[in-house]
Amino acid sequence: MMARAAFLIIAGLAVAAALGLVLRRNAIHGALFLVVNLGSIAALYLMLGAEFLAAAQIIVYAGAIMVLFVFAIMVLIPGKEETGPDPRRQWRLLAAPLGGALLLELIMLVVGRAAAPVPTAATAPGSVAAIGRLLFTDYLLPFELTSVLLLAAMVGVMLLARSRA
Amino acid sequence: MIPGSWYLALSAVLFTIGVVGVVIRRNPLVIFMSIELALNAANLALVAFGQRNGNPDGQALVFFVMAVAAAEVAVGLAIIVAIFRVRQRLSIDDLSAMRW
Numbered sequence: 001m002m003a004r005a006a007f008l009i010i011a012g013l014a015v016a017a018a019l020g021l022v023l024r025r026n027a028i029h030g031a032l033f034l035v036v037n038l039g040s041i042a043a044l045y046l047m048l049g050a051e052f053l054a055a056a057q058i059i060v061y062a063g064a065i066m067v068l069f070v071f072a073i074m075v076l077i078p079g080k081e082e083t084g085p086d087p088r089r090q091w092r093l094l095a096a097p098l099g100g101a102l103l104l105e106l107i108m109l110v111v112g113r114a115a116a117p118v119p120t121a122a123t124a125p126g127s128v129a130a131i132g133r134l135l136f137t138d139y140l141l142p143f144e145l146t147s148v149l150l151l152a153a154m155v156g157v158m159l160l161a162r163s164r165a
Numbered sequence: 166m167i168p169g170s171w172y173l174a175l176s177a178v179l180f181t182i183g184v185v186g187v188v189i190r191r192n193p194l195v196i197f198m199s200i201e202l203a204l205n206a207a208n209l210a211l212v213a214f215g216q217r218n219g220n221p222d223g224q225a226l227v228f229f230v231m232a233v234a235a236a237e238v239a240v241g242l243a244i245i246v247a248i249f250r251v252r253q254r255l256s257i258d259d260l261s262a263m264r265w
Contacts, residue, residue, distance in 0.1 A: 007167050011175045018179050018202055022186035027194050034198050037179075041205050044172070048216045050224050053231075060231050065201070065238045072242045073194055076249050088258065092189045099185035106177035110170050117166035118217045130221045131228070139225050146232045153236035160243035 007047065014040040027073045031066060038062045048118065052128045172213035179206035191256050193245050197238070204234055 013036065020033035038061045045054040086092060135143050179202060186199030208227045215223020249255055 003167055007171060011171075014175065015178055015182070018182040021195070021198060021202060022182055022189070027192055030195050030198055034202065037202060038205060041209055044175075044209060045212060047167075048172075048212055050212050050216065050227075053212060053224055053227055056228065056231055060235055061201075061205070065235060068238055068242055069194065069198060072246060075246060076194065076255055086191065095185050095188040098188065099181050102184060103177060103181040106181065107174060110173040110177055118169045118172060118213055131224050134221055134225045135228065138222075139229075142229055146229060149236050150232065153239050157239045157243040160240070160247050 003047065007044070010040045010043050010047070014044075028070065031069050031073060034069075035062050035066050038066070052131050169213055169217045173210055176206045176210040176213070179203070179209070191258060193248075193255060193257050193260075194242075196257060197241055197245070201234065201238070204230065 017033045017037035017040065021030045021037065024030055024033065038057060042054045042057040042062070045051075045057060183199045183201075183203030183206060186202065187196050190196050190199065208230055211223050211227050211230075215221065215226075245255075248260065252259055
């Protein structure tokens with residue numbers, strides 16, 4: 001019962017923050033809403049017993065990625081974009097029925113099919129040790145390839161961000 | 166014990182909000198953040214499924230998704246900054262030409 005109440009509170013927070021990101025005009029406010037959303041998803045990971053992912057979510061997403069976003073928003077003149085009337089308003093209003101249809105479809109897929117309960121943190125499998133073992137045995141090659149990917153991304157970003165002089 | 170469908174329903178709602186955000190916003194940075202939102206919704210579903218079936222493979226997969234997302238964000242923001250340098254405006258409607 002406690003777990004369900006906690007889930008509902010965290011889920012409400014996540015949905016509210018997501019709506020704040022999409023509906024508020026200010027991009028900085030959107031970024032802060034996204035941090036709240038990522039934090040509440042980290043809390044859900046904790047409830048699922050995925051401690052490693054909860055920590056990684058906070059460090060990588062809420063930390064590194066969002067700092068990058070806030071930097072980019074600051075660099076690109078906040079408040080100057082999305083002002084004035086929307087020239088394609090009627091097309092964007094189509095998003096409401098399309099989003100509703102997508103949500104209906106996904107919910108219909110989900111409800112009733114996956115009713116089996118998910119273990120909460122105390123009884124869940126997959127400790128940090130188990131994931132570490134998995135990453136360095138079964139998933140060793142993808143793990144090493146990830147480092148190559150990150151290196152390539154780093155070099156690519158330097159190339160793109162270099163001034164044209 | 167929380168029913169697995171709750172996690173999946175929350176994941177569906179967050180994913181939909183992300184998709185709607187991509188469609189209705191004009192600022193490429195906010196569109197990018199909405200994509201991150203949808204990505205996280207998918208991650209949540211992945212972890213919930215993995216824990217329900219009792220194996221840690223789902224969590225390993227989410228770890229890789231996070232690493233790829235980090236690389237994606239770095240490159241994507243660099244591209245947006247590069248476009249802004251050329252255009253001096255930041256609206257997705259301006260980006261209709263493939264080359265100029």
